[in-house]
Amino acid sequence: MKRLLVFVKKEFLHIFRDFRTMVILFLIPGALILLFGFVVSTDLKNATVSFLDLSKDEMTQKLSDKICSSGFFKRGENLKSFQDIDPALRGNKIKAVIIFEKDFSAKLISEGKATVNIITDGSEPNMATMATNYISAIVADFNSELAGGGKAAALRVQPEVRMFYNPSLKSQHMFVPGVITLIMILICALMTSITITREKEFGTMEALLVSPLKPIQIILGKIVPYFILSLVDVIIILLLSRYVFDLPVKGSVVLLLAEAMLYILMSLSLGILISTVSKTMQQAIFISLVGMMLPTVLLSGFIYPIENMPKAYDWVSAIMPPRYFIIIIKNVMIKGTGFLYVWKETLILTLFTLGAIGLSMRKFNIRLQ
Amino acid sequence: MTTKTIISADRLSKSFGAVKALQDISFEVAEGEIFGFIGPDGAGKTTLFRIITTLMLPDEGKVTVLGLDCVKGFRELRKNIGYMPGRFSLYMDLTVEENLNFYATVFGTTVKENYDLIADIYSHIEPFRKRPAGKLSGGMKQKLALSCALIHKPALLVLDEPTTGVDAVSRAEFWEMLKKLRKHNITILVSTPYMDEAMQCDRVALIQEGKILSVDQPGKITAGFSRKLFSIKAPEKYQLITALREFPLVNTAYPFGDSVHVTFRDDVYDDSLIGFLEAKGVSGVIIAETRAGIEDRFLELMEKK
Amino acid sequence: MNEKVISVHNLVKKFGSFVANDHLSFDVYKGEIFGFLGANGAGKTTAIRILSGLSRPTSGEVIVAGYDAHKQPEQIKKNIGYMCQKFSLYEDLTVKENIMLYGGIYGMKKQLIRDRTKNLLERLRFEEYGDRLIASLPLGLKQKLAFSVAVLHEPKIVFLDEPTGGVDPITRRQFWEMIYETAARGITVFVTTHYMDEAEYCDRVSIMNEGKIEALDTPAGLKQKYQAGSIEEVFIRIARPGKN
Incomplete structure (x- = not known):
């Protein structure tokens, strides 16, 4: 436990000492909300x-x-x-x-x-x-x-x-769920995969592997700080949307945060998974951006309604976890629906999370290749 | 040597695709020894060290370290090995102190507990303990990395090219520190591409293309040089070498610092050489018999292959 | 041997109040192999940047290949070659493509590049490697090739940074023979290194410490002056008193 704590402390030091990480963590979310306040036009079909x-x-x-x-x-x-x-x-x-x-x-x-x-x-x-x-x-x-x-x-x-539900039709409100979804993928998957591959590149991973630290301690040590900071981000975004855009959470805040935690956990596991297959930071960034962020933006229904997509994209979208989180968060936040309306999506997300954790634990090597 | 065996490697082999990184490597290291692996980049030193530190699995063969099998006993072993990888395993954005405390806690100990072990080394960098590791000079990084690798009082210290990229003064200090560690009964396995560092070790293994050429005390390795060796100097070095190569009795001629090290066929040195060289336009030649160094022996072993 | 290729007189380089180079003065001659040594942070890198036209001196006279480092750094760059320890060749290009690229960078005519390429590959007995990717070559070959490419445009001076660190003894010797051959052709070879046994191969050696040149002589001369068995001992004697 002490080992885990010292590891978590170290991660926080890395984060707080790196200007760029701090920008990504705390400036980008706000900037994105404002940025995506613009409507992207789409076509209607069936x-x-x-x-x-x-x-x-x-x-x-x-x-x-x-x-x-x-x-x-x-x-x-x-x-x-x-x-x-x-x-x-x-x-x-x-x-x-x-x-x-x-x-x-x-x-x-x-x-x-x-x-x-x-x-x-x-x-x-x-x-x-x-x-x-x-x-x-x-x-x-x-x-x-x-x-x-x-x-x-x-x-x-x-x-x-x-x-x-949104009688004044303020379109930027609609992007709040999208931005939360995007930010979580960005911070969780991208940042965790970067911090782990950074240790590989700088050779510190070798020293960690040779130490008595167990893989689970290393993984948790990486997850905990970003879990906390991501949650802080969700709260910042929700506060921004409440006080800047005048859009309160209509449903249960507790439910919303619980769902957010589930999604954060899944994104973090995906980040760990990415780091296990990439050797360098560049690779990790590439996989995170192309494999996670682009699909989140394009295929999850964030910008383009899934209904308007060709069938094939719809299928691809079905295996994108962000799609389900967007549905959940839209329901809870804007429509004010309760758990009964989103239990299916929650279940799917839980399965994704368990899968990602399981896979990343298995893939996380106790040795070098 | 009646002391116990710390490392025992038996016929280790490891390949990466078509590249045979290690072929049939066997050796033993006794307790308290400074054992050096000397060989060029790409000889397999790092791969070998990664297998010994349980970071990699050998394709074939078996290694026992501290009485434990490197494959099955890796959990237990990891507590007792101190490892300093080729790239210093330091967090450049953490301070000197934070790095040391981190590694201490990770290995389940505290800086205080084993301070006497690192005192000699750490005292050099302690004045800078609030400085980020990234802002230290190469020599100081090296000392910090060594302190971090030692902080849990390992029985075996494995150092992969600790002196690469570090200036001569820091290197000399580094070797002095390693020698001082002997009194704590720590066995040290070290690698280097620099032949001249072989002399600092108790025993060395010369390694090239994944194969061990020779294992022995450095003095015995150089004594193994089988021929008479001559050091020949002249102001025009390039002309000297080309001319020497044309002399029928010359067996090998290699530049060696400011001279050329030459062996003759059947070890017969003939005075006609000077006349021959002068005829080739090489004047001011000085010839003397000399003792072979590690590098001469390494060259000889490489040629035999 | 009397033509000066590098002439440095009272070179000073300051960064704010920090004096990186403190009144350096030395000459390097045509066809000479000059070893430039110094501890980490002694000011070597700063001096080399100035000599290769990458940075301007604060004061003092610096003439490299006949050009003034204050006014004509671009001319200097055209007349020098450079090879660092991590080879400056592109791993994902073939041997020939790399040579073509560097020839092109130095503005050489296509026909000239082609002739020199052929010549170079023959000399290195590299003919069959011409179309291989650099990444697929063994370390020693890469290093020799990198050196050949650095002198492809027949510069007046070639700067080498730790040229033979980490290679096997045979390759190392072949490499030094190439350096001797290059120097014998009249190209000055300027070597910087941490490894004192590399210094032993040089015609003359300078040792820097804390921004100043503390010693400059032939290796034999230095060993005699400091009553030392090797350049390493000389170096430690010069650099150590200043260490923490």
């Missing part, structure tokens, strides 16, 4: 929409068919009441709910106008904005068809848009 049809007449049938045959949307399960809307959106599969008001056709004919309500998931602002724009355009098209079909030009279907 997003699932559900209908809450309160009149079930010819007109609503026609309009819903038109929306679903546009190629942008596909029909999800039909909802029966207003109570169904919230769970449907929280379930993550449905991007928008379209509500036809009662006596739709009758009103359209008698009053010359009827209302379509469009409710979207504001926790994915790109998706939400696009979905509303496209649906509105389809409704407008429907209106002109009605006019062309000899009906009175005054007949109008009015779209009314509402957004759940």
Whole structure:
């Protein structure tokens, strides 16, 4: 235990004495949040929409068919009441709910106008904005068809848009989960793999291996400092988002931190794993960046919605742990859902973590190659 | 020698792909000895030391260190070996003191407990104990690395090229320190590419291309030189060497500092050499018989192969 | 042997208040093998940087290959060669590609590079290695090749940093024979090293300590003056009083 402590102390000294490490640990997170405050535009394709049809007449049938045959949307399960809307959106599969008001056709004919309500998931602002724009355009098209079909030009279907979860649609909020996910991979995988390969390069690893230190002590000694500092980072990011962007954690903070710890642990194990297969710091940096950070940015749904990816990318994305963490953190942080909504993702992440720890322990050599 | 055997290596071999780093290496080191491995870079010294320090597994053969098998007994062995790898195993961003304390704790001891062992060495660098190791001179880094390797009072100290890249003064001091460690009954295994350092060891093994050429006391190794050796000097060295090579009775001619070391066929030295050299335009020649050094012997052994 | 190739007079180099080179004065002649020794931190590296045009002296006269180190460092660089202990060859290029590259860097004509390459490979009995990658060559061959490349452009002076550290005794001797041959061709060889037995091969040796040149003579002359059996003893006698 004393050996472990002295090792941890040594790691902290390395960290606090290296200016660059400190920058990566404490400046980059803030900088990234601001940086990713910009929206990256994406395309919409086959997003699932559900209908809450309160009149079930010819007109609503026609309009819903038109929306679903546009190629942008596909029909999800039909909802029966207003109570169904919230769970449907929280379930993550449905991007928008379209509500036809009662006596739709009758009103359209008698009053010359009827209302379509469009409710979207504001926790994915790109998706939400696009979905509303496209649906509105389809409704407008429907209106002109009605006019062309000899009906009175005054007949109008009015779209009314509402957004759940992030009503003001501040897009930078959406990047907070992404940035946390990214920062954790950056600090944990990149930094741990660098510190271990640095010891290999400088020859100190030889001395450690020859000492009575057990591999588990070396690994823990590397993990503990970064575990603590990563957690500090998560808290800094959450505070920033609360007080700078005015975005509080809607769900349980304890749950969020617990999930973050799980993810940090997994990233750290990945870092150790990377260091076992790289001989030099350069290799470790390369593998971490290309193998961890790029996929996190591109494939985890951080910037590009997974729904819009070709099937093959979707499959690749399925084996990217960050994908699941992003889902978890979005749910807990923005939608305020509880553990019951994210237990599946949590389980997947736990399996990844155990796998990574197991593999890195096995691969960590007690000898030189 | 009736003392006990500390290292016993039996027919060790190790290859990296097609490169045979070690071939059939056998030797024994007795307690309290300073045992040197002398050979050029790439001869296999580092590989051999890594096997002895349990960092690598041999492909074939067996090593017993301190009575323990290097493969099976590695956990126990690691507590009793002090190892200083070729690149000083210091944390350059930690201070002198922090480095020493770290290694002490890792080996389950304290600086205080074994201070008497390192006092001689550490006292040179103690005035700089708050300085990061990276800011020390080569000689001081070497002393700190040695202190760190010694802090747990190992029975066997393994030093891989400790004097490479260090100036002559620091090197001389370093060898003095190693000799002082004898009184603590620590066995020392050391490697160096520099032939002249062989004389500092009790026994040496000359190693080349993964094979041991000879193992003995340095004096006996040089005494093994089988021919008469002549030292020939002339102001124009290049002309001297080329001319010597053309002389029919010359067996070998190698530059050696300011002279050329020459052996003759059948050890017959003939006065006609001076005339021959003068005819070639080499004047001012001085010829004297000389005693062979380690390097002469190494050359002779290399040629025999 | 009387043509001066390096002429240094009262060279001073300061870094802030620290005097790295304290009034150095020495001459090196054409075709000479000059050993430049000193303890770690004695100021050797600083002096060599100035001599090779990489840094400017604070004061004093420094003429290298006929050019002034204050005003014409670029001219100096064109007229010297350099080889450090970690070979300056690219491991992932072939022997010929490396030679081509260095010839090109020194502005040599293609035909000239080709002729010299052929000549060089023949002399080293390297012909079959021309298209091999440097990484695949044994250490000794790399070292000889690195030296040949450093003098490919026939510089007036070649600087060698610990040229034979760590090589086997036979290769080492072949290497020194190459140095002798180069010097006999009129190229000055300037050797810096930690290893005093390398110094024994030089025509003259200077020993630096704490920024000053404390001794300069032939190896035999130094040994006689200090009543020592080897340059190593001479060196220790000069450098030790100043050590902590």
